[in-house]
Amino acid sequence: MVRDVITIRRLQKYFSEFHALKDIDLSVREGEVIAILGPSGSGKSTLVRCIHQLEPIQGGAIYLGDELLGYERTRSGLRNLSDSAVARQRARMGMVFQQFNLFQHKTVLENLIEGPTQVMGMKRHEAEAQARDLLARVHLSDKADSYPRQLSGGQQQRAAIARAMANRPAVMLFDEPTSALDPELVGEVLEVIREIAATGVTMLIVTHEIRFARDVADRIIFMEDGRIVEDGPTRQIMSAPADTRLGSFLARSM
Amino acid sequence: MATGIGRNTAAVEGPAASDDAAQAVPRGRTRRWILTAVVGAFLLYLVVAAARNPRFEWDIVGRYMFSDLVLEGLVTSLSLTAMLLVFGVLLGTLIGLARASDFAPLRGFAWTFTWFFRAVPPLVQLLLWYNLAYLIPEITLSIPFGPEILSVNANDLISPFTAAVLGLGLLESAYMAEIIRAGLGSVDRGQTDAALSVGLSRRKTFFRIVLPQSMRFIIPPMGSQAILLLKATSLVSIIGLSDLLHTVQAIYNRTLEVVPLLMVATIWYLILVSILSVGQIALERRYSRSFAERKAAVREDLV
Ligand SMILES: Nc1ncnc2c1ncn2[C@@H]1O[C@H](COP(=O)(O)OP(=O)(O)O)[C@@H](O)[C@H]1O
Ligand SMILES: [Mg+2]
Numbered sequence: 001m002v003r004d005v006i007t008i009r010r011l012q013k014y015f016s017e018f019h020a021l022k023d024i025d026l027s028v029r030e031g032e033v034i035a036i037l038g039p040s041g042s043g044k045s046t047l048v049r050c051i052h053q054l055e056p057i058q059g060g061a062i063y064l065g066d067e068l069l070g071y072e073r074t075r076s077g078l079r080n081l082s083d084s085a086v087a088r089q090r091a092r093m094g095m096v097f098q099q100f101n102l103f104q105h106k107t108v109l110e111n112l113i114e115g116p117t118q119v120m121g122m123k124r125h126e127a128e129a130q131a132r133d134l135l136a137r138v139h140l141s142d143k144a145d146s147y148p149r150q151l152s153g154g155q156q157q158r159a160a161i162a163r164a165m166a167n168r169p170a171v172m173l174f175d176e177p178t179s180a181l182d183p184e185l186v187g188e189v190l191e192v193i194r195e196i197a198a199t200g201v202t203m204l205i206v207t208h209e210i211r212f213a214r215d216v217a218d219r220i221i222f223m224e225d226g227r228i229v230e231d232g233p234t235r236q237i238m239s240a241p242a243d244t245r246l247g248s249f250l251a252r253s254m
Numbered sequence: 255m256a257t258g259i260g261r262n263t264a265a266v267e268g269p270a271a272s273d274d275a276a277q278a279v280p281r282g283r284t285r286r287w288i289l290t291a292v293v294g295a296f297l298l299y300l301v302v303a304a305a306r307n308p309r310f311e312w313d314i315v316g317r318y319m320f321s322d323l324v325l326e327g328l329v330t331s332l333s334l335t336a337m338l339l340v341f342g343v344l345l346g347t348l349i350g351l352a353r354a355s356d357f358a359p360l361r362g363f364a365w366t367f368t369w370f371f372r373a374v375p376p377l378v379q380l381l382l383w384y385n386l387a388y389l390i391p392e393i394t395l396s397i398p399f400g401p402e403i404l405s406v407n408a409n410d411l412i413s414p415f416t417a418a419v420l421g422l423g424l425l426e427s428a429y430m431a432e433i434i435r436a437g438l439g440s441v442d443r444g445q446t447d448a449a450l451s452v453g454l455s456r457r458k459t460f461f462r463i464v465l466p467q468s469m470r471f472i473i474p475p476m477g478s479q480a481i482l483l484l485k486a487t488s489l490v491s492i493i494g495l496s497d498l499l500h501t502v503q504a505i506y507n508r509t510l511e512v513v514p515l516l517m518v519a520t521i522w523y524l525i526l527v528s529i530l531s532v533g534q535i536a537l538e539r540r541y542s543r544s545f546a547e548r549k550a551a552v553r554e555d556l557v
Pocket of ligand 2: 045176
């Protein structure tokens with residue numbers, strides 16, 4: 001039986017008065033690769049940041065597997081989890097940011113062992129061995145001892161992808177992983193994501209690369225104005241008639 | 255049509271084999287030499303005039319420069335500076351963190367603290383703490399409407415030294431707090447996101463990721479703060495603490511050799527501040543280089 005890795009029910013997100021996510025319902029099955037498309041400002045980043053608990057939510061619920069994220073049930077209702085409990089939940093997801101956000105004062109290898117040694121309780125030499133395996137997977141074996149500044153954007157992002165996998169997460173979240181890159185560096189990063197997707201890792205990818213989404217995603221979600229307005233298998237979404245909003249978005253983005 | 259060609263300039267048209275920027279004569283070189291000579295001559299005149307003016311009484315300056323009393327005063331000034339620096343960094347860190355906190359009352363308290371201690375001039379603060387004994391004769395710790403727990407005479411508690419530490423230390427912490435807050439704020443928000451993302455707790459995020467990266471924004475201004483502080487310690491002479499300035503004052507009140515003794519203090523402050531400034535420049539150089547280059551350089555040194 002295929003399990004749901006992430007379940008979202010009637011999620012509401014506000015930035016003070018502004019209703020940024022409205023009634024989001026979503027289930028992500030194990031091994032599924034989902035691309036999230038939509039115009040800028042439609043709430044894509046906010047959605048993945050809420051899943052990763054980098055933003056508090058104001059309504060609804062998010063589950064990782066069977067576990068409610070961010071709250072515990074008490075007799076008097078839900079109560080916020082402690083910081084360390086939230087941190088443990090975050091460690092079970094990997095996130096890749098648009099701006100890479102590698103720790104600037106640490107080498108690539110140190111970036112990769114931070115989570116395993118500080119959070120997962122792994123021994124340093126084990127963590128380093130695992131980090132070297134991961135670096136090989138993103139084709140950066142020779143950069144283990146480099147500092148982020150010494151790397152190109154594409155190399156930084158590949159290192160960040162490796163770091164996000166270091167805790168062996170149940171799901172990988174990508175927020176526009178190639179939007180900050182020079183055009184000639186986009187390909188190498190997409191290629192790495194494609195390779196990882198092929199190994200059966202569950203992924204949620206916010207992207208503007210429509211062709212990449214079509215190739216790699218099993219399912220596509222289209223967001224507009226804080227809502228999920230389309231959600232379906234890639235082939236079905238991609239064949240949207242040009243006179244629909246989705247169709248015209250796709251036509252514009254190609 | 256020839257435009258913009260100066261008086262002594264031959265019009266040049268088209269490329270010529272002899273054109274070579276390496277052979278160009280820099281402009282304004284003579285002017286600089288003249289200016290250097292004038293300034294140099296003036297400085298020389300000042301030094302010679304001071305050296306030959308009998309009223310400076312350089313032999314007396316020489317006699318007191320390394321006298322025990324003066325050296326003691328010097329040590330007092332230096333240890334007071336060091337103490338204030340430690341006090342300022344410790345309290346300043348707490349206040350700086352409170353300023354960056356997301357808990358409003360804490361933020362408000364820290365804001366008020368920095369506002370108050372930065373607004374009141376240091377000399378006023380020193381006098382205020384020193385004279386606290388007159389304002390509040392007894393410092394009493396008691397349960398409201400209940401029995402007294404502890405009562406100290408403020409005159410015993412507020413010695414010139416404590417007054418100095420409070421009067422300059424609180425001010426110093428207020429400045430340090432601002433430096434620390436600004437330093438923490440200079441670290442990209444994405445670093446915090448990434449740290450939380452790999453599962454670090456808020457505490458580890460702060461100590462392992464944000465704080466180390468803020469150091470390069472914090473250390474250089476702390477260096478300049480130390481220099482300002484050393485100079486500010488001369489203010490404590492007003493409340494009778496035997497620092498460098500107060501010591502030379504005490505001596506010239508007795509011997510009436512006012513100018514030579516003030517020269518002793520001046521020369522010592524010049525020496526100390528110059529040493530600190532060299533350290534400060536080194537710090538700035540070191541921290542303006544990126545972490546990456548610095549650590550890489552260290553690594554190469556080790557090989
Ligand atoms: N921290 C924030 N504070 C206030 N408004 C925000 C914040 N982050 C995002 N928003 C708003 O929420 C909406 C969705 O933003 P975002 O999720 O970044 O969109 P997308 O990633 O699809 O471009 C936008 O209108 C944006 O202005
Ligand atoms: Mg976005």
